[in-house]
Amino acid sequence: MEFDEFIPDETFDSEFDAFSNVIQKRIQVANENSNEYSMPPMLGTALTTPKENRVDVLLRSGEILRNVPIKGGYITPEGYLHGVIGGVQEKQTVLVSFSHGSSYAPVITASFTIPGDERDIANFDKWLKSQSDFSELDDIGIGHKSGYLASFRNNKIEIQSKTKQNLIKFDVTDKVLTVTEGEIKAPHTTELKGWMDEIVNVLNNLYSALQTSTTTPADGGASYKSQIVLALQSVPVPVVPEKLESTNLKYSEKN
DSSP: OOOOOOOOOGGGGSOHHHHHHHHHHHHHHHHHHOSSOOOOOEEEEEOSOOBTTEEEEEETTSOEEEEEEBOOOEEOTTSOEESOOOOOOTTEEEEEEEGGGOTTSEEEEEEEEEESSGGGTHHHHHHHHHTTTOOTTTOEEEEOTTSOEEEEETTEEEEEOTTOOEEEEEETTTTEEEETTOOEEOOOHHHHHHHHHHHHHHHHHHHHHHHHOOOOTTTTTHHHHHHHHHHHHHSOOOOOOTTTTOOSEEEOOOO
């Protein structure tokens, strides 16, 4: 049986219902002309980077499929993404399935870390060596080709730069959020504001006392001093709140 290349109809650029109608018509034509028209899922290599969530694919059998849809999230009528989109890259190994076994209806249903090009076999080992603390058995990683990696491991969620610097780390067990490699504990902002408000109140009270206190001649400033002391006693200097450093956020200084 000769395999036809997948060439999208113009209606593919419209909504999904139109796409389905075209596919169903082609399947009907195929079934009317052949009793053995059933394509099994096949491995292939992505030949292009995604465009409108489609790529060209070179099947292991040698055929080339054009504009094959990639699985992904739903786009709402408002233009928002619900789910995940992207991920398939040029030279990546993919699994192509065929709706109703028809070569006119291919779709990429899975993608793999194994390279589609023999020259890229070392890439996976290179990544594993750069992530010596990453466990293939227990950990989950979501990365970008720029080198940034979000990983879920050891009860922690981490976002790393391409130099492996932790940009954000959240410890699920201890409920501690750390920004970069910081060890500086962030203050409890509510407690800090209340404390600062009390300090401002003390300063205002002292300033008012300095302005309004009277002096007695030849007493060496004793009466003036006593009135300042009374002003401070009426509004004492506030102590540091116990919960000022009770937050679970740590950060580092800007380099």
